[in-house]
Amino acid sequence: MNCPRCASDKIVKNGHRHGKQSYLCRDCHRQFRQNPTPQGYSADVKDLCVKMSLNGMGFRGIERVTGINHNSVINWVRQAEAAISDENYEIPETAQLDELQTFVGAKKTKFGSGLS
Numbered sequence: 001m002n003c004p005r006c007a008s009d010k011i012v013k014n015g016h017r018h019g020k021q022s023y024l025c026r027d028c029h030r031q032f033r034q035n036p037t038p039q040g041y042s043a044d045v046k047d048l049c050v051k052m053s054l055n056g057m058g059f060r061g062i063e064r065v066t067g068i069n070h071n072s073v074i075n076w077v078r079q080a081e082a083a084i085s086d087e088n089y090e091i092p093e094t095a096q097l098d099e100l101q102t103f104v105g106a107k108k109t110k111f112g113s114g115l116s
């Protein structure tokens with residue numbers, strides 16, 4: 001095992017942190033754990049995994065492509081689905097566009113009649 005910062009092999013055990021063996025590098029004094037669990041991926045990575053799932057990719061397929069545990073992907077998709085239902089995103093985009101065009105048209109008509 002080597003230090004993740006300076007790659008030194010002068011590693012000593014340094015007690016336990018949150019139930020995991022902690023180590024200390026004698027050279028740069030960095031503390032670290034043997035198997036640090038990734039504490040969160042970037043929003044881009046989450047977004048990509050959610051999109052792959054929504055496009056019909058299985059969770060294990062996503063895991064094979066991205067290397068991210070399928071349980072993490074399942075959690076993200078559930079979070080995304082919860083967020084979508086909260087914000088009423090089930091309204092189709094085309095309906096929103098039609099409403100916008102109707103609104104702009106009505107505004108123009110009103111403006112013109114008001115001036116004359």
Ligand SMILES: [Zn+2]
Pocket residue numbers: 003004005006007008025026027028029030
């Ligand atoms: Zn080090």
